[in-house]
Structures are given as C-alpha cells and as structure tokens.
Amino acid sequence: MNIFQVIDFYQYEMESRYQEKSMLTNLFTEHKFIGWLGLFIIFFSIFAIFVFQFLEWESNDNNKS
Numbered sequence: 001m002n003i004f005q006v007i008d009f010y011q012y013e014m015e016s017r018y019q020e021k022s023m024l025t026n027l028f029t030e031h032k033f034i035g036w037l038g039l040f041i042i043f044f045s046i047f048a049i050f051v052f053q054f055l056e057w058e059s060n061d062n063n064k065s
Contacts, residue, residue: 028035 027038
C-alpha cells in the first residue's frame with residue numbers, strides 16, 4: 001500500500017462522514033414552510049420597493065410637466 005492509497009482512503013473516509021451544519025440549510029430541510037415563506041417575503045419586499053420607487057419617479061415626472 002503506497003502513500004497515495006492511504007491519502008485517498010483517508011479523504012474518502014472524511015468525505016463520507018461530513019455533514020452540513022448550516023442554519024440556512026437546516027431551515028430548508030427541516031422547516032420547509034418557514035424557509036420558503038422567508039424567501040417569498042424577501043422577494044416581494046424587494047419587488048415592492050422597486051414598484052413604489054418607480055411610481056414615485058413617475059409622479060415626479062408628471063408633476064414637472
């Protein structure tokens with residue numbers, strides 16, 4: 001058994017035991033409804049900001065003319 005086989009085996013063993021410990025990952029795997037609800041809230045909040053900003057620009061343009 002050469003050194004490369006030992007390193008390869010050791011890396012294989014480490015990768016098979018690795019488990020993600022991210023809070024964001026847990027949010028989508030364990031609490032799917034809350035995770036997707038959060039994403040929709042963020043998306044619609046950003047969308048609302050763009051819509052209201054556009055309406056403000058349009059009303060300013062209409063007041064100038």
